[in-house]
Amino acid sequence: MxxxxxxxxxxxxxxxxxLNREQVVAVKNLSLQVAPGEIYGLIGPNGSGKSTxxxxxxxxxxxxxxxxxxxxxxxxxxxxxxxxGFLPENPYFYKFLSGQETLHFYGxxxxxxxxxxxxxxxxxxxxxxxxHARDRRLSGYSKGMLQRIGLAQALIQRPRLVVLDxxxxxxxxxxxxxxxxxxxxxxxxxxSVILSSHLLEQVQEVCDRxxxxxxxxxxxxxxxxxxxxxxxxTEILLDKAPAELVEKVTALVAEHEGASxxxxxxxxxxxxxxxxxxxxxxxxxxxx
Amino acid sequence: MRVxxxxxxxxxxxxxxxxxxxxxxQDPTRQLKVMKDMSFFAMSIFxxxxxIVATANLIPKDIEDRTLYxxxxxxxxxxxxxxxxxxGGMLVIFVSVTVMTILLSAxxxxxxxxxxxxxxxxxxxxEQEAEQAPGAIENxxxxxxxxxxxxxxxxxxxxxxxxxxxxxxxxxxxxxxxxLCVSTFASSGLFTVVxxxxxxxxxxxxxxxxxxxxxxxxxxxxxxxxxxxxxxVVFPNFQSFNLVDGIVAGETLPSGW
Numbered sequence: 206m207x208x209x210x211x212x213x214x215x216x217x218x219x220x221x222x223x224l225n226r227e228q229v230v231a232v233k234n235l236s237l238q239v240a241p242g243e244i245y246g247l248i249g250p251n252g253s254g255k256s257t258x259x260x261x262x263x264x265x266x267x268x269x270x271x272x273x274x275x276x277x278x279x280x281x282x283x284x285x286x287x288x289x290g291f292l293p294e295n296p297y298f299y300k301f302l303s304g305q306e307t308l309h310f311y312g313x314x315x316x317x318x319x320x321x322x323x324x325x326x327x328x329x330x331x332x333x334x335x336x337h338a339r340d341r342r343l344s345g346y347s348k349g350m351l352q353r354i355g356l357a358q359a360l361i362q363r364p365r366l367v368v369l370d371x372x373x374x375x376x377x378x379x380x381x382x383x384x385x386x387x388x389x390x391x392x393x394x395x396x397s398v399i400l401s402s403h404l405l406e407q408v409q410e411v412c413d414r415x416x417x418x419x420x421x422x423x424x425x426x427x428x429x430x431x432x433x434x435x436x437x438x439t440e441i442l443l444d445k446a447p448a449e450l451v452e453k454v455t456a457l458v459a460e461h462e463g464a465s466x467x468x469x470x471x472x473x474x475x476x477x478x479x480x481x482x483x484x485x486x487x488x489x490x491x492x493x
Numbered sequence: 494m495r496v497x498x499x500x501x502x503x504x505x506x507x508x509x510x511x512x513x514x515x516x517x518x519q520d521p522t523r524q525l526k527v528m529k530d531m532s533f534f535a536m537s538i539f540x541x542x543x544x545i546v547a548t549a550n551l552i553p554k555d556i557e558d559r560t561l562y563x564x565x566x567x568x569x570x571x572x573x574x575x576x577x578x579x580x581g582g583m584l585v586i587f588v589s590v591t592v593m594t595i596l597l598s599a600x601x602x603x604x605x606x607x608x609x610x611x612x613x614x615x616x617x618x619x620e621q622e623a624e625q626a627p628g629a630i631e632n633x634x635x636x637x638x639x640x641x642x643x644x645x646x647x648x649x650x651x652x653x654x655x656x657x658x659x660x661x662x663x664x665x666x667x668x669x670x671x672x673l674c675v676s677t678f679a680s681s682g683l684f685t686v687v688x689x690x691x692x693x694x695x696x697x698x699x700x701x702x703x704x705x706x707x708x709x710x711x712x713x714x715x716x717x718x719x720x721x722x723x724x725x726v727v728f729p730n731f732q733s734f735n736l737v738d739g740i741v742a743g744e745t746l747p748s749g750w
Contacts (some may be wrong), residue, residue, distance in 0.1 A: 222680070263566045283570050291566035297558035314567035358563060368566075 207277040209366045209397035210239035210262060215271035217257050217421075231257040233421040234271070239414075241276075241365070242395040244388065246412035246429075248405060254421040255401040256294065259368050262399075263291055275366060287316065290359030294371040296351065300344040304335050304354050307343060308361055315362030322361070329357040333387065349380025356387055366397045373404055378480045385411055406475065409433070442472065499543075503535050503593055507600045521608040521641065525648035528604065532597045533657055533737040539593070540586055540665035541693065547585070548672040549685040551578045579673050586665050594658050598650040605649040612642050657737050664734035668693055671729075696731040699724055 215235040221227040232254040239245040247255050260266045262273045264280050278285040298307050305326060312322035330336045333353040338346065346354065352372060359367055369388070373381040381404065388411050391398055402408050408415060409429065416426040425432070443451070451469060458466045510531045514524045552575075555561040564574060619635045672689040679685040703721050706713050713721070 260562070263562075265562055265565055283568050286566060287568045289566060291563060293559045293562045295559065296563060298560060298563070311563070311567065314564060314569050316568060355563070362567070 206241060208238045208274075209241045209243070209276060210237070210245075210399060211272075211274040211277075212237050212258070212262065213272045215258065215261060215273060216269050217254070217261055217266070218269045231421055232261070235418070235421070235423050236271075237416055237423060237426065239366075239397055239399060241397055242392070243414060244392055244398040244400065244412045246408040246415040247399060247401045247418060248403075248408055248415060249418035253418045255418055256370055257421075258418070259291075259370050259399065259401065263289060263368060287362065288365045290362070290364035290367045292352070292355045292359045292367075292369045292372055294374055296355045298343050298351070298354065298358070301342060303340050303342055304330065304346070304357075305339040307354055308357055311358040312361045317362055325361055325363075326357075329360055332360075332390070333357045334383065347380075349376045349383070352376055352380065352384060353387070356384065360391075360396075364396065366399070367391060369398060369400045369402075371402055372400065373402060373407065381407065438467070499539055499589070503532075503539070504596050504600075506535050507532050507597060521612065522644045522648055524608070525601065525605060525645065528601065529597070529648070529654070530737075532593070532600075533661070536590065536593050536597075536658070537661050537664075537737065540590065540661050541668060543586055543589070544582070544665040544669040545672050545686055545689040545693070548579070548582045548669045549676050549682050549689065551582060551673065552676050553679075553682050553685075575673065575677070579669060582669050582673075583666055586662065586669070590658055590662050590665075594654070598654065601648075601650050601654075605645060608645055609642060612638055612645065616642070660734045660736040664731060667729055667731075667734075692728060693731060695724065696728040699728055700730050700732040 213236050215232055216230070217232040219229045219231055221229060235254070235258060237245075247258065249255050257266070261268045262275070262280055264283070264286065267281070273280040275285045276288050278288075280286075299310070302310060308326035308329060309322050312325060317325065330339050333356055335350060335353055335357070338350060343351065343354065352374075356369075356372065359369075372384050372388070376384065385407050388398060388400065392411075400408065400412065412429055414426070414428050415432060417424045441454075443454075455466055455469065458464055507528065510528050514527050518524060518527070552561070555564070555578075561574075565571065616635060616638045619638060623635060668689060671692055672685060675688045676682070676685045679688070699721075703725070706717075706721075
């Protein structure tokens with residue numbers, strides 16, 4: 206099957222506007238593939254080359270060396286973008302447009318008919334939970350709402366690949382959780398996603414595979430389970446275990462030569478979950 | 494929105510010109526000429542400034558807000574994006590110029606009718622007096638009034654006004670295209686605006702300077718001639734769009750324009 210994204214030996218060099226012709230290598234010999242329906246996380250510190258990789262993939266800037274393809278089509282071709290939706294970091298759309306008009310505008314750019322746009326924007330406004338603000342101008346939207354309408358515009362022409370650059374940047378935990386849930390919905394619809402984020406916990410929650418990029422190079426890559434597992438350690442999580450049972454288990458471990466108990470105690474919830482419990486009235490499963 | 498504030502200022506300017514001009518000249522034909530002159534000047538200033546300032550920020554603003562990325566990430570060729578931005582700017586100029594032309598024509602018509610009515614009254618009285626006491630002096634006054642009336646009719650709203658408006662709009666279109674082109678590679682909006690104004694200034698005065706040099710008795714040296722030709726190729730000749738003076742004076746369009 207054709208990969209959703211195929212990046213081969215990508216190198217991008219920026220020439221700085223200085224007299225001594227200084228250059229910056231933003232990405233160096235980067236190769237990666239994303240399978241159809243896969244959620245791929247691209248993580249790395251600021252300035253590591255994540256956004257540059259995404260922009261080259263979308264044909265927004267040209268590669269110095271290497272090739273990028275979307276579903277087998279050279280991504281420099283305008284037609285390859287019919288299959289892609291993009292949400293840049295901290296986007297600002299035209300503030301004088303309402304949510305509905307914004308989707309109409311991007312739908313027209315995506316080549317949809319008026320009827321298709323009308324149906325699709327209804328679906329998407331419901332999906333991103335912005336039906337109540339459909340006629341409000343974007344100048345009155347909060348940052349979380351802007352990110353969600355941004356996600357809706359990215360999905361307007363039913364793309365098979367969605368590229369999300371820091372989709373939760375500057376969004377509060379509740380808004381961030383909504384966006385995470387939306388990304389998980391994309392997986393159900395078998396839409397491929399490339400996601401870049403500094404919220405590593407979220408990346409861990411939603412991604413199937415992850416690539417770690419540093420100084421323009423892909424340092425490590427693999428399936429989430431594989432990367433996260435500590436091969437020589439085993440975790441047992443007990444529910445409603447009395448103190449005696451825990452003591453027995455501890456003694457049993459001590460009896461076994463070569464094995465040792467590293468830590469026991471109560472598992473902790475996360476600050477995000479605690480925040481959401483207190484502010485949204487929901488009680489998300491703390492044991493997941 | 495700011496464009497419409499300008500349109501309000503424009504109508505206030507024509508109204509003020511209509512009322513104030515009566516204090517400066519009693520010649521009715523001259524009153525209409527000054528009114529047209531002031532209106533075309535305001536129209537020309539608006540179109541020149543708008544074509545440069547508004548167009549200069551169209552693309553840098555989209556880049557700054559990252560709106561450009563969301564647009565070009567859709568299946569939209571870059572040429573279409575640029576052309577769409579250009580047409581949007583020109584559409585605002587077109588609508589504004591249309592409104593200004595309608596306002597100018599309306600004010601011009603009303604003032605012309607008021608002046609003609611005064612003249613008509615004078616002619617009726619003069620005709621009655623001429624019938625009662627026929628004499629050379631009364632007939633001469635009547636003849637002058639008839640000439641004045643015919644001259645007044647020539648200064649009212651006409652198709653030649655439209656030619657001046659089209660020339661102003663075309664000049665704005667050329668300036669807008671140059672500004673948009675510069676803004677695609679300029680590092681700041683200010684740089685774009687300055688370059689566009691310099692291009693306009695050079696393109697406006699260059700033909701006048703060249704004409705005066707060529708008509709001088711000393712003539713031009715070979716190198717200077719080459720330099721002038723190079724400037725002529727690089728900078729558009731904005732004097733080609735300067736029809737206002739002739740049209741206000743009642744001239745017809747030059748042949749081949």
